[in-house]
Amino acid sequence: MNVELINIHKWFGPVHANDGITLRIPSGVIQGLLGENGAGKSTLMKILSGFYQADEGEIRLDGKPVKIESPADAIRHGVGMLHQDPLDFPPMRVVDNLLIGHRGGLFPNRAEAIRAMQDLQARFGFNIDPYAYVDSLTVGERQQLEIMRLLWLGARVLILDEPTTGISANQKEKLFATLRALAEQGMTVIFVSHKLEEVEELCHRVAVLRQGKLVGEVEPPYRTEDLVKLMFGKVVLPEDKTHFDSKESLFRLENLSIEDYRLQIRNVNLTVHRGEVIGLAGMEGSGQRQFLQACAGIIRPVAGEIYLGEKRLTGRPYREFLEAGITYVPAARLEEGLIPGLTLTEHFVLAEPQNGFVVNRQKAEVLTTQRIADFSIKGVPSSTVESLSGGNQQRALLAMLRQPLSVILLEHPTRGLDIESTIWIWGKLKERCRQGTAIIFTSADLEEILHYSDRILVFFGGKVSQPIEATKTSVEELGQLIGGKGF
Amino acid sequence: MVRTSSRWTNFVFQLLAIVLALAFTSLVMVLAKANPLEAYRNIVVGSLGSINKFSDVLVAWVPLLLATSGLLVTYTAGLWNIGVEGQITLGAIFTTWALRVLQDSTLSPGLIIVIGFLSGALGGMLWASVVAFLRIYGGVNEIFGGLGMNFVATALTIWLIFGPWKRPGIGSMSGTEPFKETLWLPTFAGLRISPWSLVIGIIGIAVIYILLQGTYFGLKLKAVGRNRRAAFLLGIPTTQYMWAAFLLCGLFAGLAGAVQVLGVYHRLIPSISSGYGFLGMLVAMLINYQPAWAAPVAMFFAALNIGSIQLPIVMKLDSTLSGVLQGALVLAVLLMDGVRQRLLRRR
Structure with a gap:
């Protein structure tokens, strides 16, 4: 099916999330959609799949203007979206998940659903037991289930949002083969990702979004540098390169390993100095949050040691970290940082x-x-x-x-703030550095990381780079690392 | 400016809520072919008509106020301690138990009464700690845990009354053998209310008021109730605070049960809690969890309860009419609050 998005605008309050995007995707094509966090890719895809309505603009499917008012509406028009976190029902059986959203009479026809499922499984080489409970499946199998569900409901456009997060290499190969097969059969596939290698390997063409605008469309052969440049662009911050790194060791991580249901971070070694700023670069969900929380004592590392000065903090309760002067400032201000009503x-x-x-x-x-x-x-x-x-x-x-503090761990300290507030907040933070406090922070803005850090760690799918001197790298190099080149 | 106007709109909406509740209750009475105005007059006369009647209102007020006080603590911690009924019952059982053990001892009656109160508090805390344990370590929602424990408490009462603690001869629904009068809380001459009950009720709400409004404990508890995650990150030991909330509420509920035994019934009866736990939840909701309003609103509810006792005799209406009015009032206030927020958001 030919998909045309014409002059799409979407505002969230003052934020212009989609700014006049026009994108035409012919059928039988795997279209890549690249962009950093907050570039507007998810918003655009949610408009196409009916989660949001565009404030302006038009969607045409096979040349016909359509109004998509809900996800159910979208699937009736043949548009299905596979979300980053599977939107299924873990405590229910596979076949019942398949039946949900299917229009039928009062009594669901299980036999028919299973027949359809076996056909699809044979077509793509999947092997899922229709009577298994969804929570017993791997993330990859849940994806396969979701693809089958959407196809069975009649999807002819398939949108996949970061589908390779949390699945094995094997399952990734199978997924890519499936997507190629679907495209050959005339389906339109939209592949949203930040992983440069995957996009380059899979997609027939790539569109890049930045700050709500479509900044470029690229066809193979791809040049990684061009993609990175398009993704990150250039943001100009005023000159303020004050650094207070004392080279005096303060906070030490030895062979730190962290695990969570999706990610494994292995053997991080890092010595942070008094007054130093460490920036953590990487796409959302690459392990930075887990890393910060382990440093703060909120999640327990599975192996390794944490020292503040000579004090061993490994495995100690969170309150001891607090008392030692280590503080974590979460990104979700109203959910985790502040208490609404107070x-x-x-x-x-x-x-x-x-x-x-x-x-x-x-x-x-x-x-x-x-x-x-x-x-x-x-x-x-x-x-x-x-x-x-x-x-x-x-x-x-x-x-x-509090005053004084040893280490401040900040998650996206300036997310959603205007440039003036950002500069002001960093002024306050640098004051702390002058007093000898070390700062570790995450940000989606590479310019901010380069600008304010002394050293930088890059995260990619749980892998952590060696510390990189901020003065010896560039947005381009970081961009490649974030996209997984060089790991 | 926004502040004053919103205070005014608040007031208007609360007034509307009261009108709505009265209108609904009147409608119910009209359907029952009764004259609403006469019924309201009877309620007022029945509760405030004489010093005797007013003292009966106070008899109901004290346990209701104690239950409300305890519930204010759990509400502040974001917990729905619906198990308060069972906690009152266990308080009454423990008090009865202590008195049964000690009534023939050489201890002075005053001391036995004090031990009775302490045992009651202990019983309430024990019952609350079961719910707390299930909630904190077992992940069992306190509403379900509390509901379950309420049933167990009722069954336990019935078993005691018809089993081990039955009256000589035969057990009956009228309860256990009454204690001798020296073990009754002394009352004002000719009235049913004891000054000691009043003192306990008033001190209770005063303690809760100070605790919740003025102390670090109260503020931290509020933080835990509003955002447990943020409270934890700020270094508040959230588990301990949840325990404290449950135990404090259990303590107050247990005292309410002790008052029912020592000051009102002088024995264990099947429905010893008299529904004051559930009524206390309504009071707490109605006052939007502000301790300053607990005493007057609990008084109003107690008056409704006592006043409506008249209705079956005078008007052949069921006395549960007070429950209709109380329920309608809470629902109307909550409804109007929702309507207000909707309207303000739309603007």
């Missing part, structure tokens, strides 16, 4: 060490007023945190950091 004053009282049994309201008020002024928070002491804007919530989070 005021700024109450937050600052909670963040300070407890002093007696009864809260001294007056003192707390004075402290809060002081912090509001220091951090230019637009709010009053009795403002609840959810009434503040995102930038002011971030300022409040930073204002809650």
Whole structure:
């Protein structure tokens, strides 16, 4: 099926997530869609698959303008989307998952579903027991199930969002073979990814998005440098290269290994200096979050050692990390960092060490007023945190950091903030570095990482690069590493 | 400016809620072919008509206030301690047990009563700790755990009354053998209310008010209730705080049960909790978990309960009418709150 997206616009509040994107995809093609986090790829695909409606623009399928109002609507038009995290029902059987969303009478026809499933399995060489429970399947098998479900529902356009995360190399090969077979049969396949190698291997053509705009369409033979340049572009930050790296060892990781159901991070060795800033680059979900949380003592590493100075912290409870002056600032401000319903004053009282049994309201008020002024928070002491804007919530989070601290671990400290706030927040953080605090932070913005870090670690699917001196690398080189080139 | 206008709209919506609840209750009465105005008048007379009647309102007020106080703690921690009924019952059972063991001893009656209160508190905490354990370590939602434990508590009461603690001769629904009068909480002359009950109720709510409004404990508990993850990251030991909330609520519920035995019934009866646990949940919801309002609103609910006792006699109406009004009131207030938020969001 020919897919045409014409002049698509989508705003989320002030954010222009899709800015006049026009993309035409003929049938029988595997179309790659590249872009960094927040570039607008997911938004665009969710518009095509009915999760969102475009604010402006038109979608044409086989030349006919259509209005897609829901995912169910999309599948009726033949558009199906495979999400990054499988949207299935783990406690139910495979065949029942297949039947969900299928239109039929009061009683589902299991026999027919199983017949259809066996046909599809034979076509693609899948081998899933229709009576197995979904939570007993691997991520790869769940993907195969989802592909079969969409095909059975009549999908002729298949959108895959980062489908290779968390599946084995073997399953990846099978997936790619399936996608190629589908394209040969005239299906349109849209492959959303940030992994350069996979896109280069699989896709017949690639479109690159950056900051909501379509910045380029490329056909083979691909040149990796061109793709990286298109993805990351150039953002200009004002000159502020103040560094306080003392070369004096402060925080040490020895052969640290972390595991979670999707990722394995193995044998990280790192010595962080007093006053140093370490930037963690990599696509979302490559292991940076787990790494930060292990450093903070929130998740326990499966092997290795963590030292602060001479103090061994491995396996100690989170509170001991806190007491030692290691603090984690999460990215999800209202979900993990702040407490909706509580005021700024109450937050600052909670963040300070407890002093007696009864809260001294007056003192707390004075402290809060002081912090509001220091951090230019637009709010009053009795403002609840959810009434503040995102930038002011971030300022409040930073204002809650105790004095002094050894290590600050920040997850996306400037996500969603304008350039002015970003510079201001880094000013505050660098003040901490001047006092000898080490900072480890993640960011999706390579320019920010290059600009403020002393050294950089690149994450790719749980693999961690050697520390890279910020002065000896470039956005292009980091971009290639993030895309998995060189691992 | 936004603040004052929203306070006004709040007030208007609350007023609307009361009107709505009264209208609904009146409609029910009209359907039952009764005169609503006469019924309301009877409720007022039945609860405030004489000093005797008012003292009966206070008798109901104390355990209701204690249950509400305890529930305010669990609500603050984000927990729905529906097991409060069973915790009241266990408080009553433990108090009865202590009195049965000690009633023939040489201890002074005053001391036995004090031990009775302490045992009641212990019983409530014990029952709450089962729910807490299931919730914190077993992942069993406290609503289900509490509901289950309520049934067990009821069954336990019935078994005791008809089994080991039955009256000489034959067990009956009227409960265990009443204790001798020296073990009754002393009352005001000629009235049924004891000054000691009042003191316990008032001190109880005062303690909760101070704890929740002024202390680190209260603030941290609130943080745990509003966002457990963020509270943990801030270094608050969330598990301990959840335990504390359950145990405190159990303690207050247990005291309510002790008051029912020592000050009201002087024995164990089958429905010793009198539904004050569930009623306390309604009060807590109605006051939106602000301790300052607990005493007056609990008083209002107690008055409705006592006032409606008149209805079957005078008007041949069932006394559960007070329950209709109480339920309608809570639902109307919650509904109006939802409507208000919807309207404000749309603007």
